[in-house]
Amino acid sequence: MNRTQLIEELRRIVGPRGLVHRQEDLLTYDADGCVMDTGEPHVVVVPETTAQVAAVVKLAARAGVPIVPRGAGTGLSGGATPIQGGIVVSTARMDKVLEVDVRNGRARVQPGVINFELSQQLKPYGYQFAPDPSSQKACTVGGNIANNSGGPHCLKYGITASHVLGLEVVLPSGEVIWTGDGTPQTAGYDLTGVLTGSEGTIGLVTEAWVKLTRLPEAVRVVLALFPDIAGSSATVSQVIASGLLPAALEIMDRLAIKAVNDMYKLGLPEAAGAALLIEVDGVEDGLDELLHEITAICQRNGALEVRPARTLDEQTRVWAARKNAFGAMGRLAPTYYLVDTVVPRTKLPYTLEQVGVIAKDYNLPIANVFHAGDGNLHPLILFDRRNQSQNQRALEAATQVMHVSIEQGGVISGEHGIGVEKQDYMTLLFSTDDLAAMAGLHQSFDPLDLFNPGKVFPKGKGCGELAALRRAGVEWGALKAAGMM
Amino acid sequence: METNQLLRHLNESVGAEHVTDEPTACAPFSVGGVAPALVVAPDSIAELAQVLAAAHAAQALVVPWGGGTKQRMGGRLAQAATPLLVVRTQRLSRIVEYEPADLTISVEAGISMAGLAATLAEHNQMLPVDVALPAHATLGGVLATAADGPRRLGYGTMRDLLIGIQVVEATGRVSKAGGMVVKNVSGFDMMKLYLGSFGSLAIIASANFKLIPRPRAAATVLCSFPTLEAAFGLADAIQQSQLNPVAVEFLSGLNETAADACQLAVLAEGLPAAVERHVRDVSQMAEKVGAVEVQTLRFDDHAAFWQRINDLPQVAELAPGEMVLRLTCLPAEMGSTLANAASLASRGGLKLLTDARALSGVAYLRLAGSGWQPLQDYYNALVARWPNLAVLAAPADAPASLAGWGRDPAGLALMQQIKREFDPQGRLNPGRFVV
Numbered sequence: 001m002n003r004t005q006l007i008e009e010l011r012r013i014v015g016p017r018g019l020v021h022r023q024e025d026l027l028t029y030d031a032d033g034c035v036m037d038t039g040e041p042h043v044v045v046v047p048e049t050t051a052q053v054a055a056v057v058k059l060a061a062r063a064g065v066p067i068v069p070r071g072a073g074t075g076l077s078g079g080a081t082p083i084q085g086g087i088v089v090s091t092a093r094m095d096k097v098l099e100v101d102v103r104n105g106r107a108r109v110q111p112g113v114i115n116f117e118l119s120q121q122l123k124p125y126g127y128q129f130a131p132d133p134s135s136q137k138a139c140t141v142g143g144n145i146a147n148n149s150g151g152p153h154c155l156k157y158g159i160t161a162s163h164v165l166g167l168e169v170v171l172p173s174g175e176v177i178w179t180g181d182g183t184p185q186t187a188g189y190d191l192t193g194v195l196t197g198s199e200g201t202i203g204l205v206t207e208a209w210v211k212l213t214r215l216p217e218a219v220r221v222v223l224a225l226f227p228d229i230a231g232s233s234a235t236v237s238q239v240i241a242s243g244l245l246p247a248a249l250e251i252m253d254r255l256a257i258k259a260v261n262d263m264y265k266l267g268l269p270e271a272a273g274a275a276l277l278i279e280v281d282g283v284e285d286g287l288d289e290l291l292h293e294i295t296a297i298c299q300r301n302g303a304l305e306v307r308p309a310r311t312l313d314e315q316t317r318v319w320a321a322r323k324n325a326f327g328a329m330g331r332l333a334p335t336y337y338l339v340d341t342v343v344p345r346t347k348l349p350y351t352l353e354q355v356g357v358i359a360k361d362y363n364l365p366i367a368n369v370f371h372a373g374d375g376n377l378h379p380l381i382l383f384d385r386r387n388q389s390q391n392q393r394a395l396e397a398a399t400q401v402m403h404v405s406i407e408q409g410g411v412i413s414g415e416h417g418i419g420v421e422k423q424d425y426m427t428l429l430f431s432t433d434d435l436a437a438m439a440g441l442h443q444s445f446d447p448l449d450l451f452n453p454g455k456v457f458p459k460g461k462g463c464g465e466l467a468a469l470r471r472a473g474v475e476w477g478a479l480k481a482a483g484m485m
Numbered sequence: 486m487e488t489n490q491l492l493r494h495l496n497e498s499v500g501a502e503h504v505t506d507e508p509t510a511c512a513p514f515s516v517g518g519v520a521p522a523l524v525v526a527p528d529s530i531a532e533l534a535q536v537l538a539a540a541h542a543a544q545a546l547v548v549p550w551g552g553g554t555k556q557r558m559g560g561r562l563a564q565a566a567t568p569l570l571v572v573r574t575q576r577l578s579r580i581v582e583y584e585p586a587d588l589t590i591s592v593e594a595g596i597s598m599a600g601l602a603a604t605l606a607e608h609n610q611m612l613p614v615d616v617a618l619p620a621h622a623t624l625g626g627v628l629a630t631a632a633d634g635p636r637r638l639g640y641g642t643m644r645d646l647l648i649g650i651q652v653v654e655a656t657g658r659v660s661k662a663g664g665m666v667v668k669n670v671s672g673f674d675m676m677k678l679y680l681g682s683f684g685s686l687a688i689i690a691s692a693n694f695k696l697i698p699r700p701r702a703a704a705t706v707l708c709s710f711p712t713l714e715a716a717f718g719l720a721d722a723i724q725q726s727q728l729n730p731v732a733v734e735f736l737s738g739l740n741e742t743a744a745d746a747c748q749l750a751v752l753a754e755g756l757p758a759a760v761e762r763h764v765r766d767v768s769q770m771a772e773k774v775g776a777v778e779v780q781t782l783r784f785d786d787h788a789a790f791w792q793r794i795n796d797l798p799q800v801a802e803l804a805p806g807e808m809v810l811r812l813t814c815l816p817a818e819m820g821s822t823l824a825n826a827a828s829l830a831s832r833g834g835l836k837l838l839t840d841a842r843a844l845s846g847v848a849y850l851r852l853a854g855s856g857w858q859p860l861q862d863y864y865n866a867l868v869a870r871w872p873n874l875a876v877l878a879a880p881a882d883a884p885a886s887l888a889g890w891g892r893d894p895a896g897l898a899l900m901q902q903i904k905r906e907f908d909p910q911g912r913l914n915p916g917r918f919v920v
């Protein structure tokens with residue numbers, strides 16, 4: 001089937017309005033928020049129904065063309081980038097909240113619903129969708145599910161996986177199944193669980209039952225300022241260790257403070273080397289006590305100042321500054337490369353010190369804005385993409401951050417996923433047998449490697465090969481020696 | 486002679502004193518009335534891998550065995566001409582890594598839940614999944630069966646707490662996933678695959694968790710009601726409020742008198758002021774919906790009460806003619822479902838004890854009758870309307886139709902494909918899960 005024929009058949013399925021195929025229009029779809037890798041799609045479809053998606057998938061299988069699911073394209077690991085071309089399936093027109101079932105604590109949504117819109121729609125009922133990535137005003141629930149995304153409030157409420165009850169997915173075979181409806185402990189394997197976080201490689205989510213979280217009765221937000229990042233990160237690990245569980249613990253360092261100050265007029269003293277945003281929530285009773293104890297820990301660690309955000313307006317402004325901090329980086333450099341790694345919380349102070357060393361070694365400024373309570377780092381390497389040497393140094397610095405994180409007992413991604421960005425670093429963390437088990441799961445769903453091929457697993461040999469080797473029981477060491485990996 | 490050869494291999498791997506083929510020693514490890522030919526207890530993950538590789542070579546069927554408290558669960562074990570091997574995890578009971586300040590732990594699968602809790606308590610921490618018979622139940626067994634506890638309402642289940650895992654597959658291949666951090670999307674979430682897979686894909690060798698600090702205060706409000714509807718009236722009121730109790734448990738069949746036939750136990754944990762607020766509000770709400778008695782339990786009374794509740798669904802010991810079911814449904818349907826379950830039981834002449842997570846949609850039903858036929862009738866009537874009905878235990882003489890997991894789940898074909906991929910020869914717990 002040639003491209004023209006493919007486009008014709010797709011047009012029959014999704015209609016002329018559901019098709020994007022002009023060269024200049026395809027450019028929008030050649031990358032996600034991670035600009036380090038790009039790839040041009042053959043064609044983009046924007047279906048409106050599950051049946052259309054299923055028909056597109058069956059056609060793709062027949063044509064031997066990959067399917068690349070795409071939400072809002074805010075991903076930061078190249079997950080939605082059509083690295084091998086293919087049909088990009090955009091969920092932009094599947095953007096409705098279909099049902100809010102408060103009594104069962106669930107809502108049925110289409111994958112293209114914007115995360116923030118969902119919570120806005122739930123608010124009148126007194127509920128929210130708890131996962132709140134900083135990109136929540138743009139990213140989709142389908143993208144959140146595929147990436148098992150986090151957000152500041154995941155510290156208390158858990159990551160996306162804890163908020164997905166059941167999925168309608170189109171499988172690579174074109175078959176459509178529902179994996180659950182909110183009934184707990186159903187028989188068989190946890191398909192909902194394995195699909196969540198699978199980065200669009202084994203199923204395309206066309207509808208989801210998500211869990212509703214009651215809005216808390218009371219919320220308190222304070223901003224603690226420290227002379228340096230060490231004091232703030234020590235505070236975080238002491239707060240966690242002392243058994244106080246805030247709703248969120250987020251840190252911004254000096255560079256980030258400067259950027260958001262310019263943009264949000266927070267008037268933070270630029271002498272401050274770090275700002276720690278603390279939120280506690282729950283019933284009103286006991287909340288002030290809790291905050292008081294946390295404040296005392298801040299002070300013991302040398303806080304310069306602890307500022308309560310008293311009004312809702314002040315709270316919103318502080319949070320906006322945090323959530324838009326990446327955007328504010330534009331004030332400091334033309335490009336940033338965000339590295340998402342995690343370390344055990346007690347290793348934060350040391351790891352951040354090392355990030356500072358890496359900035360010096362590679363001679364690039366690095367800002368830090370991150371989910372400190374979870375030990376989830378986000379060094380933002382500032383550089384100019386047009387400068388070859390800076391480009392190279394940014395990549396090397398990022399690799400160095402991953403090495404340091406792993407050395408400290410951490411991992412290479414806390415919430416942004418592997419995609420293409422980190423696929424070659426998977427071997428730093430996992431043995432061949434570990435990867436082969438993942439490949440076994442992958443093969444059970446997608447034996448032809450139709451969905452989002454060339455992602456997650458290390459480049460070179462695909463997951464099909466990994467799984468085949470696993471089935472054959474071949475020792476990995478031997479494979480490596482034979483130059484197969 | 487496969488058995489003899491396997492025995493020799495096992496002796497070499499783990500030492501003869503940890504392997505037995507003595508019929509009397511093997512008998513206590515029977516599954517569905519079938520005694521294994523061999524029982525082996527490896528001492529390390531490396532030994533476990535050797536055991537499975539040897540079993541694989543001998544084409545043996547393998548039943549993983551933790552504390553043996555739930556071996557009555559599942560479909561009937563598929564029989565085969567090859568030897569049946571029980572692999573005990575009991576000696577794999579080490580704490581691999583525990584960093585209290587990080588609130589994370591890595592432990593081997595054979596540790597008892599009580600043993601683990603004791604270690605964590607020394608550091609004022611907990612893994613808030615309360616299971617039946619914690620002195621016997623092992624961590625691996627709890628994971629394999631995806632057991633839940635009353636506090637799932639507040640803290641979630643193992644699904645929310647498990648951050649890393651190491652398994653040994655049927656061939657002896659060892660693999661791991663996840664890590665020792667609380668947030669991680671590096672690679673597929675294999676934890677979700679093995680959790681609740683009933684030893685049908687691999688044997689869980691060790692697991693990592695995120696821990697929770699023990700609450701500074703806790704109290705239980707125990708409310709008694711004459712009717713199920715009144716008790717669920719309180720559950721609904723709590724669901725609609727902004728209170729956040731960590732458990733709301735519905736109980737019936739514990740008391741003989743009609744006036745307090747049903748109870749709702751509401752557990753609050755956290756800061757002292759927040760706990761007192763819950764005690765105050767819940768007590769008032771209970772009186773409004775017609776509670777005949779409202780008690781507040783604290784300290785030892787409270788702890789003893791919950792241990793008794795946790796043990797209610799146990800299936801290690803069955804009285805004659807007893808059957809235990811787990812019924813799950815949408816949370817809002819729990820009240821009407823249990824009303825139906827109760828009237829069906831009384832029509833069938835069965836005694837019923839109910840323990841339900843009132844706001845989570847999970848109920849454990851303990852039924853007693855004479856002979857298996859009334860139990861079978863009851864099961865058939867229930868499963869026709871509630872497909873998610875697992876038989877946790879049935880009388881020994883009941884037929885195979887009174888076993889298993891309720892109606893086939895959606896996506897069964899895909900699950901079977903996963904099973905084939907991980908265990909192509911069907912050696913791990915064959916017939917018991919995803920068949």
Ligand SMILES: Cc1cc2nc3c(=O)[nH]c(=O)nc-3n(C[C@H](O)[C@H](O)[C@H](O)COP(=O)(O)OP(=O)(O)OC[C@H]3O[C@@H](n4cnc5c(N)ncnc54)[C@H](O)[C@@H]3O)c2cc1C
Nearest residue numbers: 071072073074075079134140142143146149150200205415
């Ligand atoms: C400024 C900024 C801040 C961010 N902050 C956070 C944060 O705090 N926490 C966090 O976790 N992430 C964060 N991210 C990353 C990103 O926003 C999240 O990963 C988000 O969930 C992606 O959603 P999306 O709709 O943009 O998905 P896309 O980028 O379009 O896709 C992401 C992945 O999901 C797949 N996919 C999309 N839809 C489907 C579907 N329906 N079915 C199957 N697969 C699908 C894609 O193939 C791809 O692999 C941030 C990004 C930016 C730019």
